[in-house]
Structures are given as C-alpha cells and as structure tokens.
Amino acid sequence: MSRSVDKPPRKLNDQDFSLRPMLEEDLPKVMGIERLAYPYPWSERIFRDCLAAHYSCWVAEKKDEMLGHAVLTVAAGESHILNVCVSPAAQGIGLGRLFVAHLLEVAAARRANTVFLEVRPSNKVAYQLYVSMGFNEVGHRKNYYPAESGKEDALIMALVL
Numbered sequence: 001m002s003r004s005v006d007k008p009p010r011k012l013n014d015q016d017f018s019l020r021p022m023l024e025e026d027l028p029k030v031m032g033i034e035r036l037a038y039p040y041p042w043s044e045r046i047f048r049d050c051l052a053a054h055y056s057c058w059v060a061e062k063k064d065e066m067l068g069h070a071v072l073t074v075a076a077g078e079s080h081i082l083n084v085c086v087s088p089a090a091q092g093i094g095l096g097r098l099f100v101a102h103l104l105e106v107a108a109a110r111r112a113n114t115v116f117l118e119v120r121p122s123n124k125v126a127y128q129l130y131v132s133m134g135f136n137e138v139g140h141r142k143n144y145y146p147a148e149s150g151k152e153d154a155l156i157m158a159l160v161l
C-alpha cells in the first residue's frame, strides 16, 4: 500500500517519544485523541473500567504532547489487544507498529500463548499493520461494529507467540 507523496516520510527516533503506563489523569488527553482518531470512539467510562481492572494500558508521549494509547488484556494464556490508537497528526511514522510490538512483548512476558484482536475490514491501515506483524485472520463476528449503514462485521485476527 502506498502513502501520499506530498510529504517526505518522517520516521520515529527512540528519542522522539516514550511509552509509559496510562494514568487516570491522562484521560482528558487520551479522550481527545480517541475522538479524533475513531468514528466510533470508546467512552471515558470504558478507559476508566480498563484502568480499574488493571488491564495493560499505555500512552505514548513526546515531552508533554500525547501521541497515542493502547490497551491489552492477558488472562489464562490468552491476550487481547483492545485498542491501539495514534493521534492523526502522528500517524504514519511508525508509532502504531511500535505500540503493537510493545503489546506483544508485554503479552509474552505475561506468558500468553496467543494474542487476539478485532479489526474492521474497512480499516485497511490497521489490517495491513497487523498482517505485517504476523497476525492471521481466524474468524469474524457478524454485525459487530456500529457503522454508517447499520453494522459492520469484525475480523478476528490472532498471532501465536
């Protein structure tokens, strides 16, 4: 898949950002990015529930600027990526790939055997990212996501660690 040629490619350096666990006080900024990046964003309540349940919740930031967030669960040898979200202004420079790589490391460290996720078939960027990181389609859920014309199916993808 090709990117726009209007701008020269930008790539992240390690010094550009840091990943750290999400805190409750991050939620206003997290919600700002979530609402910009998704047509059907999670509610703040969902993030609060994830934090309260001690899911593995992460943010990426550059100095004080929030760049994105990601949420993972691990239980009984299975891990689920629940959210990977990069601020539109920071998309396309490698942060999504780094987030997923980080979540896979967390899942492996917590002894997960398999990592699952769901993605909209229409979300070509995310789908391409997951395929390039080794995820395979293992099923689908009918009418899973809200969509403009009713509902959209979810593709279920899995990666064996």
Ligand SMILES: CC(C)(COP(=O)(O)OP(=O)(O)OC[C@H]1O[C@@H](n2cnc3c(N)ncnc32)[C@H](O)[C@@H]1OP(=O)(O)O)[C@@H](O)C(=O)NCCC(=O)NCCS
Pocket: 001, 002, 003, 004, 037, 038, 083, 084, 085, 086, 087, 090, 091, 092, 093, 094, 095, 096, 097, 098, 118, 119, 120, 123, 124, 125, 126, 128, 129, 132
């Ligand atoms: C999906 C998302 C997390 C990807 O993050 P990102 O930081 O933009 O992606 P990266 O720069 O790390 O790129 C990773 C891969 O995605 C694909 N990709 C990224 N931007 C793309 C674009 N504009 N066109 C096509 N493919 C693209 C490529 O396969 C790319 O691999 P490459 O770097 O080898 O070319 C980000 O676009 C996003 O937050 N989208 C909105 C929220 C969302 O849909 N989350 C996923 C829910 S399942």
